[in-house]
Amino acid sequence: MNQTKYIFVTGGVTSSLGKGIIAASLAKLLQGRGYRTTIQKFDPYINVDPGTLNPYEHGECYVTDDGAETDLDLGHYERFLNVPTSQANNVTTGRVYLSVIEKERRGEFLGKTVQVVPHITNEIKDRMQLLGKSGDYDIVITEIGGTVGDIESLPYIESVRQLVWELGENNGIVIHLTLVPFLAAAGELKTKPTQHSVKTLMESGIKADILVCRTEHELSQELRQKLALFCNVKKEAVIQSIDASTIYEVPNLMLEEGLDVVALKKLDLPKKAAPDLKTWNTFLRRLKTPKQTVNIGLIGKYVEMQDCYKSILEAFIHAGAANETKVNVISIHSEHINIDNVAEKLGPLDGVLVAPGFGERGIEGKIEAVRYARENNIPFFGICLGMQMSVIEYSRNILGYAEANSTEMNDKTKHPVVNLMEDQKTVTDKGGTMRLGAWKCDIKPNTLAYRIYGEKTISERHRHRYEFNNKYKDELVKAGLIASGVNPDTGLVEIVELENHPFFIGVQYHPEYKSTVANPHPIFVHFVAAAVNFHKK
Numbered sequence: 001m002n003q004t005k006y007i008f009v010t011g012g013v014t015s016s017l018g019k020g021i022i023a024a025s026l027a028k029l030l031q032g033r034g035y036r037t038t039i040q041k042f043d044p045y046i047n048v049d050p051g052t053l054n055p056y057e058h059g060e061c062y063v064t065d066d067g068a069e070t071d072l073d074l075g076h077y078e079r080f081l082n083v084p085t086s087q088a089n090n091v092t093t094g095r096v097y098l099s100v101i102e103k104e105r106r107g108e109f110l111g112k113t114v115q116v117v118p119h120i121t122n123e124i125k126d127r128m129q130l131l132g133k134s135g136d137y138d139i140v141i142t143e144i145g146g147t148v149g150d151i152e153s154l155p156y157i158e159s160v161r162q163l164v165w166e167l168g169e170n171n172g173i174v175i176h177l178t179l180v181p182f183l184a185a186a187g188e189l190k191t192k193p194t195q196h197s198v199k200t201l202m203e204s205g206i207k208a209d210i211l212v213c214r215t216e217h218e219l220s221q222e223l224r225q226k227l228a229l230f231c232n233v234k235k236e237a238v239i240q241s242i243d244a245s246t247i248y249e250v251p252n253l254m255l256e257e258g259l260d261v262v263a264l265k266k267l268d269l270p271k272k273a274a275p276d277l278k279t280w281n282t283f284l285r286r287l288k289t290p291k292q293t294v295n296i297g298l299i300g301k302y303v304e305m306q307d308c309y310k311s312i313l314e315a316f317i318h319a320g321a322a323n324e325t326k327v328n329v330i331s332i333h334s335e336h337i338n339i340d341n342v343a344e345k346l347g348p349l350d351g352v353l354v355a356p357g358f359g360e361r362g363i364e365g366k367i368e369a370v371r372y373a374r375e376n377n378i379p380f381f382g383i384c385l386g387m388q389m390s391v392i393e394y395s396r397n398i399l400g401y402a403e404a405n406s407t408e409m410n411d412k413t414k415h416p417v418v419n420l421m422e423d424q425k426t427v428t429d430k431g432g433t434m435r436l437g438a439w440k441c442d443i444k445p446n447t448l449a450y451r452i453y454g455e456k457t458i459s460e461r462h463r464h465r466y467e468f469n470n471k472y473k474d475e476l477v478k479a480g481l482i483a484s485g486v487n488p489d490t491g492l493v494e495i496v497e498l499e500n501h502p503f504f505i506g507v508q509y510h511p512e513y514k515s516t517v518a519n520p521h522p523i524f525v526h527f528v529a530a531a532v533n534f535h536k537k
Contacts, residue, residue: 004132005267006172007141008160010206012148012197013179017214018250020073022177022241022259023143024080025251029260031081032275035138038131039077040089041070042124043145044152048094059307063461063513064089067437073143075311075513079318080251082518091127093152099123116155124159125166139267148176149200161205170268176201176208177241180215180223189217191227198231209266210237212259218242237262248284248317248517251277283321283517290326294531297346299369299386300355301362303331309355311512312383318520319528327528337365342372351379351503351531354386356463356510360409367393379503379530381523384464387506388418390496391468391476398479408466417476419469435462439487439509441494447484448497448505452526457488460509467508468493503530 009023020041027037043050049069050061062075070090077085100123104114112119132140144160146153164172178194198208211233213219219227219240228235239257244250254260255275264271296316302308313329320327332345334354346352352373354366366386370393373380382390388406395404395417406418438459443449445456468483470491477483485495485507498504505523515521 003171004129004137005139005170005269006128006132006163006167007139007263007267008164008172008174009141009143009177010148010157010160010174010201010208011144011146011177012201013193015147017177017179018241018247019143019145019177020076021247021250022175022212022254023073023141024076025254026175026259026263027077027139027141028080028251028277028280029255029275030139030263031083032277033260033264033272035269035272036136037081037139037141038083038085038089038137039081039141039143040091040128040131041073041077041143041145042128042156043071043090043092044150044156045092045145046094046097047092048098049090049092060310061463062311063436063463063510065438065459065461069436069463071145072307072310075314076247078513079314079516082516088127088130091124093155096120096123096127096155117158120155121159121162124156125163128159128163148197148204154204157201157204157206164206170266173209173263173266174201174206175210175212175263177212177214180213180219180227182216189215189219189223191223191230194227195230202232208233210239210259210262212239212241214241214243216243237266246284246287246317248280248287251275251280252284279518283318286321286324287317289324290320291324292532292535293326293328294350294528294535295328295330295348296351296353296528296531297330297332297349297369298353298355299332299334299337299366301334301357301359302355303333306331311510311515312353312355315512315515315521315524316528318515318517319524322520322525323528323532325528325532327531332369334362334365334369337368339368342368346372346378347376349378350535351381351527353527354380354382354389356384356386358385358408363389363409367396371397374498374501374504377502377534379527379534380501380505381503381527382506383512384508384510387496387508388466388468390504390506391417391481394476394479394481395472398481399475406466415472417469417472418466420466435464437461439494440489441485441509442488443495444482444484447482448503449484449495452505452522454522458485460494460507460511461513462509464508468496502534503527 011019030037059072062070062072066086068087074085144156178197224238227238239259316327366389370390395401401415404415404417405413407416441458482497483493494508496506511521511523
């Protein structure tokens with residue numbers, strides 16, 4: 001293809017309708033037809049990135065190979081497409097304004113008055129086309145965060161209007177996702193909110209090319225005709241997005257609705273062959289028809305909000321399907337675990353995962369959970385902070401260092417078995433300054449880690465400031481803790497495990513970020529398999 005085509009996805013009526021899932025599903029179908037497709041997310045908040053946001057505010061912060069702290073929707077993009085994203089795939093208002101202000105300070109605008117139009121909109125348009133101009137993609141899908149009509153979204157909507165005009169006919173289209181609510185009192189679906197949303201979009205100079213309607217009930221042909229007429233789209237471009245039992249059904253539902261065919265027609269592109277979804281549907285079949293069930297406890301401090309551990313929950317879905325097993329993830333708040341109730345809370349489980357996190361709250365509960373899993377031979381998996389908790393627990397209860405701790409929790413501890421990384425000690429800014437992105441890890445042969453990966457060197461994504469304190473490495477190894485993975489450049493211990501345990505592994509990195517439908521992460525796959533074996537005993 002000579003020219004990259006662009007698809008913009010906007011939302012209306014309410015937030016949380018699933019723009020990211022629709023964008024990822026369409027991308028999956030286009031990819032299945034042979035088009036090189038990527039997705040990017042433009043978020044209207046003023047934070048430079050989500051790295052400093054409380055997980056309760058915005059869900060998990062997803063990290064890419066190149067160290068970008070991004071919106072969790074990028075996780076969906078990777079899980080659906082099995083293609084890595086990057087810094088260029090997520091842009092915020094904060095990043096846009098920061099860039100423009102820096103250019104103004106350098107004098108790049110030649111003394112002009114810097115304004116939203118054209119300077120901010122030009123910056124947004126440049127970033128919208130960054131991936132398209134790389135030559136790596138035929139189609140770029142851009143999801144605009146927020147809802148049409150929001151003050152924060154106005155510069156993005158204006159940028160889309162300008163860019164669609166500049167790209168010319170058949171080179172840029174707009175998909176508008178809205179809600180068609182069912183009013184129980186009236187016993188019918190209502191189109192008026194969608195009509196108003198489309199009108200708001202048109203007031204900004206944008207005509208929706210395709211309407212995707214979230215609904216709990218089937219849209220009748222009469223209703224589709226009504227929406228087409230009053231929203232100024234063709235009837236074939238009114239797409240029903242009905243509630244599904246799993247997000248992984250959505251690509252098939254969009255295929256049935258013809259979303260990809262309509263989009264290609266409007267972009268003046270050939271349909272090519274029907275999408276190859278064989279691998280996808282094999283996964284879906286295994287997901288829907290499991291042969292057994294296991295209960296795995298997720299021990300965390302943000303368990304009230306599922307999006308805080310989104311990638312972990314999705315990785316369990318991938319690994320469960322790989323094992324033809326339904327994984328019931330039981331969220332347990334670490335603040336509510338103590339020595340008196342740990343057996344009651346963890347005893348019925350087939351596996352224990354101690355989740356990542358920051359700060360002192362709930363730490364003692366996590367340490368108690370590690371101890372119980374270790375002593376009772378329950379399959380254990382610790383991620384990032386969870387791995388650090390396993391080191392602290394082992395230091396306290398096996399080495400006998402009762403005060404062992406991380407300097408994140410107690411900077412006066414006598415035994416800082418987890419310590420602030422050396423290159424972090426002079427850091428004052430919190431945003432974008434942790435160890436981020438992909439780092440190598442060398443794995444020792446004849447270890448659980450090597451059996452899991454089957455490779456001597458791996459690459460995994462990081463997001464942390466504190467690390468295993470190598471001053472205690474010899475003592476801990478002598479006492480039976482195996483340092484089975486080490487960063488070849490820094491000497492940082494990346495993986496710890498126990499030999500005489502059915503499954504006990506802690507990793508400093510975040511394996512959940514790399515788990516996809518096509519490639520479930522091997523640690524999660526082996527952890528679920530260990531839980532199945534434990535359940536059968």
